[in-house]
Amino acid sequence: MELTTQHAAELYRTGQVEQALAVLDAVLAATPQDWMARNTRGVVLCRLGRASEAVPAFTRLLAVDPAFAEGWFNLALARRAVGETSAAAGGLLRAVALRPAEPVFSAEAGALLHSQGVLTEALRHLRRVILLQPDQAPGYLNVAVSLMSDARYDEAVAALRRGRRLAPDHGDLALRLGQALLSQGRAAEACTVLDPLAQRVPGHGEISQNLERARLVCDVAAAVGHAALPDGLAVRGPFSVLSGYGDLAQRFVSQMAQQGTRLRLLGLTGAEAWRPAEGGVETPIRPSAALSFLTPLLVEPVSGVPTVNYTMFEGTSIPASWARANAAHDLVVVPTESSRRAWIEAGHPADRLRVCPPGIQPHPGDEAEAPRTVLGPGGRPVADFRVRILNISDFIARKNIDGLLRVWLRATRAGDDAILLLKLGKGGPTLNQDFSRLLDETARHVGRRFEEAAPIMALMGRYDEAGISTLYALATHYWSLSHGEGWDLPITRAGAKGLGLIAPRNSAYTAYLDDSIAHLIPCTTGPAHMPYSRAIYPPFQGIDWWHPDEDVAAELLTRLVRGQLDRRDPRAQLLDRFAWQKRTQDLLAVVEEVGRGR
Incomplete structure (x- = not known):
C-alpha cells in the first residue's frame, strides 16, 4: 500500500474512508510533523462521524500555522458537527478573512450565519459568492433564500430572475420565485411560474402545494368582483x-x-x-x-x-x-x-x-378525577403526591427548561411530597439525549444531584388530546419560568381548570394574570442566551427577553412544597374576562x- 497523504486523499475521494484513515495514521507515525496529513486526517475523522476527535487535531495544527485558511475552515466544520455553532462561525469568518477569494468559505459562512438568524451578515457573505462566481446559478438561489428570510421580497425576486436566466430549468429557482411572488400577493404571477414547473416535475409535493395555494388565492381574489x-x-x-x-x-x-x-x-x-x-x-x-x-x-x-x-x-x-x-x-x-x-x-x-x-375556557377532558394508574418514578402513583406541578413546553431555549430544572434542584429535597410533571415536545429525534445532557449540565451548575431533589417525571413524544387531559387531571399546580410568551395556551388551560399558577411577571402573562389569582415572579430583561452558553438563541438575534428571578422562584417553590404557599384560584376571573364569544x-x-x- 502506498503510504502518502496524496494516496489517502484519493481513497477518501473514492469513498474508501476507513482505508484513508489507516494510511494517514501510518504516514503520521513515520512523519509526525506532516501537517497536511494531520489536516486530511481531521477531515476523514469528520466524515466518519468522529468530529469530536477532529476538533483538537485541527486546533493543534492551527497553533503551529495560524494563517492556514483551510485549517480554520475544517475546524469550523468539525465544531459545527459537535454543536459548537458560535465557535464554528468564528472559524469560518477567520477562513474568509485569510482567503476572501475562496467561494466555498464564504458560502459556508453565509449558510451558518443564516441558520443562526444573523441575516445581514449572512447576506454579505452570500453576495460575495456571486461576485466571485457570477455565472453560477446556485449563488443567486442562496442569496434569494436569505433575502426571503429577511422579508426582502423585491430583492429576492430580482436575484431569482437573474439566476433563472443562467439556468432556466433550475427547479429550486422556479419554486422559490413562486414562493416569493406569493409572499408579495402576486398569486397570478406565481401560477405562471409554478404551473410549468409542476408539469415538468409531476408529483413533487412542495411544488404541488405552492401551485395549489397560488390557485386558491387567485380564486379568492376573483370573487371580489362578484x-x-x-x-x-x-x-x-x-x-x-x-x-x-x-x-x-x-x-x-x-x-x-x-x-x-x-x-x-x-x-x-x-x-x-x-x-x-x-x-x-x-x-x-x-x-x-x-x-x-x-x-x-x-x-x-x-x-x-x-x-x-x-x-x-x-x-x-x-x-x-x-x-x-x-x-x-x-x-x-x-x-x-x-x-x-x-x-x-x-x-x-x-x-x-x-x-x-x-x-379562555375549560377543556372538558381536564375535569376528570386524577387517575391512579399513572405511576411516577419508583412506581408510586402520581396521584398520591400531595403537590403535583405541571409544565408543558417545547424543548427550546425560550421555554427556560434549564431554569425550571435549576430552581427545582435548589428548592426541593428527595423526601418532599411533590413531583414535577415535565411534558416536553418538538425536540427532534435527539430529544432524550439532549434532555439528559441538560440534566447533567444543570447538576454541575447547581452542585447537586437530581437524586437529592424531589422526583421529576419527564414525558417525551406526542400525546393525543386524551393524554394531555390526563396530565391536567393529575396536576394541582402549573408552573412556568418562560423567558417570554405570546400567549401560552397551556397555562391558560390550567387556569381555566382552577390549578394554582406560578408564572413570571413578563410578556403575555401580565395580560391575564395578577397577584390576586397567581404567584408572579419578578423579571429583568437581557440577552437571549442559549442554556449555559453565550450563544444567542437564533430567533432573538438583537432582541432581549425576560430573565425570571430564580431566587424568588425557588422561595415560592419551597413554600409550595412545604404547604406554606396560599392558594389562589384563577378560574372565575379568567373565564369572566376572556369569554370566547x-x-x-x-x-x-x-x-x-x-x-x-x-
Missing part, C-alpha cells in the same frame, strides 16, 4: 397543525361560524380539510378581508383584499424581518399589550395595530373596520 355573492372572510391558518396558532385559529373560526359569519378557509400549505362543527364555510363568499393566523413571513396577501394578520411575539421587540413583512399588511392584530409594544419598538405604526386577546366579537369588529375601507 357583487352578488354574500360578504364573508377569507381565513388562512394552520388549522390542521398541532400548534398554538392552529388552536387559536380553530377556536376563533368556530366562534365566527357560530355567530353567523360566512367563511372561506385556506390551509397553511393549500386546501384546508378541517371544518368547524358549526358549519358556515361551504358557501361561496365575496371576501371583505383576508385574515391570517400566522407569523408575518408566512402571510400571503390576496390581491384586492385587505390583509389582516393575527400574530404575536415573545420578546421585547420583534425581528426586523417581521416588521418588514407586516409593513405591507393593512392591519396587525396581537393578543396582548406586550406584543403591541414589541411591534411599536420595531417601528410598526401604532395606528395599524390592534389588541384582541383570545378566549366576546373576544370573537371584538376580533370581528376589528376585521370589519378594515373591510369597510376597501
Whole structure:
C-alpha cells in the first residue's frame, strides 16, 4: 500500500474512508510533523462521524500555522458537527478573512450565519459568492433564500430572475420565485411560474402545494368582483397543525361560524380539510378581508383584499424581518399589550395595530378525577403526591427548561411530597439525549444531584388530546419560568381548570394574570442566551427577553412544597374576562373596520 497523504486523499475521494484513515495514521507515525496529513486526517475523522476527535487535531495544527485558511475552515466544520455553532462561525469568518477569494468559505459562512438568524451578515457573505462566481446559478438561489428570510421580497425576486436566466430549468429557482411572488400577493404571477414547473416535475409535493395555494388565492381574489355573492372572510391558518396558532385559529373560526359569519378557509400549505362543527364555510363568499393566523413571513396577501394578520411575539421587540413583512399588511392584530409594544419598538405604526386577546375556557377532558394508574418514578402513583406541578413546553431555549430544572434542584429535597410533571415536545429525534445532557449540565451548575431533589417525571413524544387531559387531571399546580410568551395556551388551560399558577411577571402573562389569582415572579430583561452558553438563541438575534428571578422562584417553590404557599384560584376571573364569544366579537369588529375601507 502506498503510504502518502496524496494516496489517502484519493481513497477518501473514492469513498474508501476507513482505508484513508489507516494510511494517514501510518504516514503520521513515520512523519509526525506532516501537517497536511494531520489536516486530511481531521477531515476523514469528520466524515466518519468522529468530529469530536477532529476538533483538537485541527486546533493543534492551527497553533503551529495560524494563517492556514483551510485549517480554520475544517475546524469550523468539525465544531459545527459537535454543536459548537458560535465557535464554528468564528472559524469560518477567520477562513474568509485569510482567503476572501475562496467561494466555498464564504458560502459556508453565509449558510451558518443564516441558520443562526444573523441575516445581514449572512447576506454579505452570500453576495460575495456571486461576485466571485457570477455565472453560477446556485449563488443567486442562496442569496434569494436569505433575502426571503429577511422579508426582502423585491430583492429576492430580482436575484431569482437573474439566476433563472443562467439556468432556466433550475427547479429550486422556479419554486422559490413562486414562493416569493406569493409572499408579495402576486398569486397570478406565481401560477405562471409554478404551473410549468409542476408539469415538468409531476408529483413533487412542495411544488404541488405552492401551485395549489397560488390557485386558491387567485380564486379568492376573483370573487371580489362578484357583487352578488354574500360578504364573508377569507381565513388562512394552520388549522390542521398541532400548534398554538392552529388552536387559536380553530377556536376563533368556530366562534365566527357560530355567530353567523360566512367563511372561506385556506390551509397553511393549500386546501384546508378541517371544518368547524358549526358549519358556515361551504358557501361561496365575496371576501371583505383576508385574515391570517400566522407569523408575518408566512402571510400571503390576496390581491384586492385587505390583509389582516393575527400574530404575536415573545420578546421585547420583534425581528426586523417581521416588521418588514407586516409593513405591507393593512392591519396587525396581537393578543396582548406586550406584543403591541414589541411591534411599536420595531417601528410598526401604532395606528395599524390592534389588541384582541383570545378566549379562555375549560377543556372538558381536564375535569376528570386524577387517575391512579399513572405511576411516577419508583412506581408510586402520581396521584398520591400531595403537590403535583405541571409544565408543558417545547424543548427550546425560550421555554427556560434549564431554569425550571435549576430552581427545582435548589428548592426541593428527595423526601418532599411533590413531583414535577415535565411534558416536553418538538425536540427532534435527539430529544432524550439532549434532555439528559441538560440534566447533567444543570447538576454541575447547581452542585447537586437530581437524586437529592424531589422526583421529576419527564414525558417525551406526542400525546393525543386524551393524554394531555390526563396530565391536567393529575396536576394541582402549573408552573412556568418562560423567558417570554405570546400567549401560552397551556397555562391558560390550567387556569381555566382552577390549578394554582406560578408564572413570571413578563410578556403575555401580565395580560391575564395578577397577584390576586397567581404567584408572579419578578423579571429583568437581557440577552437571549442559549442554556449555559453565550450563544444567542437564533430567533432573538438583537432582541432581549425576560430573565425570571430564580431566587424568588425557588422561595415560592419551597413554600409550595412545604404547604406554606396560599392558594389562589384563577378560574372565575379568567373565564369572566376572556369569554370566547366576546373576544370573537371584538376580533370581528376589528376585521370589519378594515373591510369597510376597501
